[in-house]
Amino acid sequence: QVQLVESGGGVVQPGRSLRLSCAASGFTFSRYVMQWVRQAPGKGLEWVAELWYDGNNQHYADSVKGRFTVSRDTSKNTLYLQMNSLRAEDTAVYYCARGGVATRHYGMDVWGQGTTVTVSS
Amino acid sequence: DIQMTQSPSSLSASVGDRVTITCRASQSTNNYLNWYQQKAGKAPKLLIYAASSLQSGVPSRFSGSGSGTDFTLTINSLQPEDFATYYCQQSYTTPQTFGQGTKVEIK
Numbered sequence: 001q002v003q004l005v006e007s008g009g010g011v012v013q014p015g016r017s018l019r020l021s022c023a024a025s026g027f028t029f030s031r032y033v034m035q036w037v038r039q040a041p042g043k044g045l046e047w048v049a050e051l052w053y054d055g056n057n058q059h060y061a062d063s064v065k066g067r068f069t070v071s072r073d074t075s076k077n078t079l080y081l082q083m084n085s086l087r088a089e090d091t092a093v094y095y096c097a098r099g100g101v102a103t104r105h106y107g108m109d110v111w112g113q114g115t116t117v118t119v120s121s
Numbered sequence: 122d123i124q125m126t127q128s129p130s131s132l133s134a135s136v137g138d139r140v141t142i143t144c145r146a147s148q149s150t151n152n153y154l155n156w157y158q159q160k161a162g163k164a165p166k167l168l169i170y171a172a173s174s175l176q177s178g179v180p181s182r183f184s185g186s187g188s189g190t191d192f193t194l195t196i197n198s199l200q201p202e203d204f205a206t207y208y209c210q211q212s213y214t215t216p217q218t219f220g221q222g223t224k225v226e227i228k
Contacts (some may be wrong), residue, residue: 035217037165045157045165045208047217059215062122095164104212106171107155111164 002026002110004096009115012086022079022096022112029077030055033099035108036070036081038092048094049081053102064090086119093117123147123211127220133228140196142223144209149189153213156185156194159222160205168207169194199225 008020022034036048049070050059058070069082079096093116097108124147134140144154152172157165167176169185172192182197196203204227209220 044222045159045210045219047210047215047219050215050217061216097165099212104215104217105153106174107157107167107169107176107210107212108165109167109170109176111166114164 002098004098004110004112006094006096006112006115009094009117011118011120013121014087014119016086017082017084018086018117020081020083020094020096020115020117022081024077024079024098027098027110029072029079030074031101033102033104034070034072034079035097035099035104036079037095037097037108038090039095039114040089040092043092046092050099050104051079083117086117088119091117091119122216123150123214123218125209125211125218125220127207127209127223129223130221131224131226133226134199135228136199136201138199138228140199140203140225142194142207142209142225144187144192144194144220146190146192146211150211150213152188153211154185154187154192155210155212156183157208157210158203158205159208165208196225 005023051070067085093114098110100106154172156169159165173185206222206224
């Protein structure tokens with residue numbers, strides 16, 4: 001079945017790095033626009049990053065631009081989020097989500113279970 | 122950036138009620154407006170995409186309407202499993218943005 005499974009979360013000190021992974025299965029991963037969305041404790045949803053279906057275009061929220069990088073390995077059907085220079089305000093549950101085939105316009109129809117990142121000294 | 126404003130922030134309703142949540146965008150989203158349901162501790166679930174299209178598998182008591190900058194999510198005959206937080210989201214342009222959420226609670 002269509003599934004996304006995130007991993008890689010944990011507790012990290014401010015200024016350090018962490019890489020999240022999102023393993024995709026049950027669909028042709030390389031055809032889809034993929035998203036990262038986060039949710040700070042007790043807060044709403046915040047879009048973080050997007051990787052275009054061709055793997056060549058990425059877009060980021062201003063809050064993470066220059067610090068986070070989204071990428072993928074199509075041979076492993078895995079999406080990544082490299083997070084550098086982490087701050088306390090990056091503490092959140094991070095979700096990967098599937099966009100559309102070659103489009104972002106029609107919402108995120110498949111979500112992972114989320115992985116928790118805590119930035120604390 | 123397109124700002125999304127939902128109202129109300131929370132509401133109390135009874136099983137069987139009709140519930141309406143509104144979402145206003147700071148500029149046109151070209152109707153690329155989606156609605157999600159999120160239950161505590163769970164990932165969001167897509168309910169409505171492109172303002173009024175029902176996602177596969179979602180009960181027909183959920184419906185979306187609106188265009189331009191003003192949109193509405195309606196739940197007809199609220200069911201016990203519908204008590205959750207609802208978010209609107211524009212996917213017209215990046216940065217994609219969400220509303221602040223509307224929590225639907227049991228009266």
